[in-house]
Amino acid sequence: MKKSKRIEKDNKILKKFISVYCRENHIKKGVEEYKDGYCKDCYELLQYAVKRNELCPLEPKPQCKHCKVHCYSPKNRQKIKEIMKFSGIYLIKHGRIDLILHYIF
Numbered sequence: 001m002k003k004s005k006r007i008e009k010d011n012k013i014l015k016k017f018i019s020v021y022c023r024e025n026h027i028k029k030g031v032e033e034y035k036d037g038y039c040k041d042c043y044e045l046l047q048y049a050v051k052r053n054e055l056c057p058l059e060p061k062p063q064c065k066h067c068k069v070h071c072y073s074p075k076n077r078q079k080i081k082e083i084m085k086f087s088g089i090y091l092i093k094h095g096r097i098d099l100i101l102h103y104i105f
């Protein structure tokens, strides 16, 4: 896959997965919305992840979860892993297997 396409796809997935996570774990529990439906922490994490994607030094770019370099800070890497896991399970439970397949392939 062309690098620009990979980045575009990865960014879309990040937006979707972080938004599900934030809505279920933060906004619905009373955390204040900051921007575009995200709380401040999640919005900032999304900006961070999108930036990492766009600055990715690898060519071809793998999916971040298969990456050996992994350019995220350990804290943010852990957070993203947790978010992907939560939202992956959430989307499967809610019949959005299409989004999961889209994420994997």
Ligand code: SF4
Residues within 6 Å of the ligand: 052, 053, 054, 055, 056, 057, 058, 061, 062, 063, 064, 065, 067, 068, 069, 070, 071, 072
């Ligand atoms: S984690 Fe790896 S694939 Fe993802 S942006 Fe960083 S260097 Fe690129």
Ligand SMILES: [Zn+2]
Residues within 6 Å of the ligand: 021, 022, 023, 026, 027, 031, 038, 039, 040, 041, 042, 043
């Ligand atoms: Zn949040």
